[in-house]
């Protein structure tokens with residue numbers, strides 16, 4: 001893969017982050033290189049969003065080191081970012097240009113052009129004037145990727161981007177993430193989907209602290225998954241045409257089962 005020899009876009013060393021004096025996430029030591037897609041795995045409350053908020057500068061490290069070599073753009077969960085007032089896909093993409101500029105300066109022609117180009121880049125040129133709230137989940141995710149492109153973010157953070165998407169939209173978004181990595185960006189994808197994460201370059205497993213970090217084939221052992229998900233993991237027997245599969249039990253399910 002190209003660009004892997006260059007300095008990392010993100011590097012943390014024993015990073016601790018929290019909302020008060022006590023960290024909710026600690027011991028995080030990983031790096032994200034240009035051209036790399038890293039899956040961030042963990043249970044509900046494991047600290048994925050908290051890590052992203054630290055990378056975005058919204059939370060100050062309580063301990064350890066956090067170094068960023070480029071700008072971060074975020075693709076938040078679509079339900080949370082869904083807007084009730086009428087705002088077009090173009091408006092949302094334009095927010096990438098407006099961030100960090102004085103509030104009284106209206107976006108100019110160059111910024112509108114950049115936003116339209118970014119929407120074209122994610123395959124949504126024709127939907128630029130459509131209301132954001134009317135778009136499908138997958139289309140909204142791609143508009144938010146366009147916003148990150150307008151911000152010229154070389155580090156792209158995606159929080160559960162595949163949740164609720166159909167197979168075609170998932171494929172489209174996966175292809176788009178591959179393209180972003182292919183042009184030298186670094187992509188962090190928070191996800192619950194262990195099987196999908198096996199296709200990324202590396203995985204970062206969090207459960208209030210870093211459990212493991214490395215290439216999926218070496219890292220996603222049953223022990224690591226059990227430590228990541230608190231033991232609520234089961235191996236499903238092989239069925240016709242498929243090998244053994246891992247399944248995550250929803251929180252509490254495990255406790256009531258036997």
Ligand SMILES: Nc1ncnc2c1ncn2[C@@H]1O[C@H](COP(=O)(O)OP(=O)(O)OP(=O)(O)O)[C@@H](O)[C@H]1O
Pocket residue numbers: 019024042043044045046047048049050051
């Ligand atoms: N604004 C906040 N103030 C205080 N504590 C918070 C806040 N947001 C999250 N936490 C706590 O931090 C811990 C980690 O939460 P975080 O949202 O990072 O987990 P997550 O891995 O993103 O979970 P999910 O998969 O459910 O989104 C949880 O215990 C949570 O209760």
